[in-house]
Amino acid sequence: MSSRLDPVLARIDADLDQALGRLLDLLRIPSISTDPAHAADCARAADWLAADLAGLGFRAAPRPTPGHPMVVGHGGEGGRHLLFYGHYDVQPVDPLDLWQRPPFAPEVQETPAGRVIRGRGAADDKGQLMTFVEACRAWVAVHGRLPGRITMFLEGEEESGSPSLVRFLEDNRAELTADLALICDTGMFDRETPAITTMLRGLLGEEVTITGPRMDLHSGMYGGAAQNPIRVLARVIAGLHDDAGRITVPGFYDGVEELPAQIRAQWEGLGFDGAAFLGDVGLSVPAGESGRSVLEMIWSRPTCEVNGISGGYAGEGFKTVLPARATAKISFRLVAGQDPLKIRDSFRAMVRAMLPPDCSVTFAGHGASPASVMAVDDPAFERARAALSAEWPRPAAFIGSGGSIPVAGYFKTVLGMDSMLIGFGNDDDLIHSPNEKYDLRSFHKGIRSWARILDALAG
């Protein structure tokens, strides 16, 4: 127990309702970064955060980029300089008809599993980033100052591929290079077991548009004789995996190594229930590479998924059109050893080689970030693990993550800075889906967790 920590934890407990009110205010701002119609909302969320941080004594401001602003704030003093990263932008909300209430009218709801904060961004990532802000607030309220030297760095383009991030890091290298980055955009291992994520997949996004005839045609007049871009696109997609679930892009697995035995053993010890994980979303059979465990499929193996497809007439009823073009959004989750740009080139060459006569293809890249593996031999990792273990029912675990947190890779490659990824999301948070939520318990114990970690690492 720490005499400087205990009053901070007490303050967090006493201030929880107010902290919740502040989070709901932030959740009401529809800061969808991928949709240009919401640019002003992203700016509003950045202003809100900069003002909140200034109120805690940070020298904070929204900082312009070619896209949405970054929020940067500096505060506190101490030997170890910590940088905290979160993102204030959120995913789009469609299909809107599947939301039980408006996505940007958040509220706290009672559920059989406890109270939850319901709304777009509750878990990804506004609720998570506010756990750290609220921990700082409690510390300042109790001690009159931050526990150490802290730089806040909040992004507004994480959900749209972070187009401005690398340039911003390069342009503000000295200001943003700290001793260690703390990133709050990941989840618990399970409801009782906190986690530090030490392996992150990378992400390569490709939008593929195949064009055939010069205009939409009548399928009665031309059907049978004219190329149909939807059929061509379907053949491309169907050809991306072989019968064993392996991805067929040439060179895709170059550099991909098998999981080290000790990590495999640690993961096996976690007691992960693959059947329950799939069963929660209505599935029963792992759909990935033959002979791999579910944890491998989602943490340590690369993937290729189709995130969206469109072409021709998709409205009500039927229209016998032979469309001029068809588009798919395809993404690859990458693991250590894979080079995103090499895979992009290989993928594009493969698609071009599959085109029949009279068809052409255009590509639009959406992000190309490599995978990250953290240096867990830094003693800070064990200290943070102990701090987390003190807050939660079960000891914290080092885990992998299927999702991509590209910023961790860029912190390393651009700033030479290591990252520690700690978050309090749960698998049933419905991030990126309708009815996203964040457990009130995640929010409350998340704030307390950061207070403990700051006590262990800061100053």
Next chain:
Amino acid sequence: MSSRLDPVLARIDADLDQALGRLLDLLRIPSISTDPAHAADCARAADWLAADLAGLGFRAAPRPTPGHPMVVGHGGEGGRHLLFYGHYDVQPVDPLDLWQRPPFAPEVQETPAGRVIRGRGAADDKGQLMTFVEACRAWVAVHGRLPGRITMFLEGEEESGSPSLVRFLEDNRAELTADLALICDTGMFDRETPAITTMLRGLLGEEVTITGPRMDLHSGMYGGAAQNPIRVLARVIAGLHDDAGRITVPGFYDGVEELPAQIRAQWEGLGFDGAAFLGDVGLSVPAGESGRSVLEMIWSRPTCEVNGISGGYAGEGFKTVLPARATAKISFRLVAGQDPLKIRDSFRAMVRAMLPPDCSVTFAGHGASPASVMAVDDPAFERARAALSAEWPRPAAFIGSGGSIPVAGYFKTVLGMDSMLIGFGNDDDLIHSPNEKYDLRSFHKGIRSWARILDALAG
């Protein structure tokens, strides 16, 4: 030359501007039958036509159906009872951004190839049906009565699969059974050569929805382990054709016969330019079954096309979603000998057999009409051919058509009535596409053609 015909033709020439004004009025009504939002517009188009026919002396009224109304009118006297069929509903207009002017603000435009009537429905089928109405109007103006006994039968659901048609024919069998049906919903063979279409493909429409996980998932969290319905749908579509372009649905070609030698010879004599036909729409290589001519592909061979596809996120930017479902609209053009319902069953069984674990499929049928072959040994066919040949630069041809005119099949199977399909559309009319047009020449000479055909057949 006929003394009763010549003044009618003169009247048509003198009245052309007024006829055009009436057509533009009808084109301004956005009667999109497949979109429930336009139901009132369909009713308005039916009212407009019934009033116009009543003005010509027809006993005409819009007749309710469970969908959009039919317009039925009876007029004239004579030995041979002719029924005229056209449809007043039109195709949807998306993609709207490709229209050079609003689709329901029609106008006459000067083009290098002559004057055209531009607007949705100009060629399919409002402009065509009005050629017959205007021929009747001229006849009545000159002679004070129709040239014979004529029943008008105008449908409002042709572009949405004619769901009410068969029941309406059954319920009004005596009233609608004539000696011969005249259908104006087809095209010329080329700009100089009028045509009577004697072979029509049938149409089977299937909307296929594949469902995997219970809700949209985050592709980072679940990608690799969860089924992706877009990938499943792509495999289904890619599996519908073999490498030689043949359709793989079991039993699909049962009953399909090779083209009779004399028809093949007649078609070869037409001098059809397959390269120009494809070149007009930016294509160069026939995409259908290996070893078939382009005319066979579009007139006498069955096809399978994908008319639309959707699933996941298709908006701007990127969303790393693993969608819960994906949908395709798939249609089959059928030829003589194929049973639409048998093919529907076989197709559905084939898709079900392709489903991986955890995926389910639902189907929605959109029409299932057999192909039609006309009895050209009826002497009326040769008389009509002569009448057409008198109006146009080149003699009329008996041709096939890739499009489906299901009503011709139903007239035969439900009413026992033969049909004669005559129309004045051109290949570049952009029917079902943005910027649809109808040549003013088609409209003018189409009216004159019907006056000649009525002179040859009516009374």
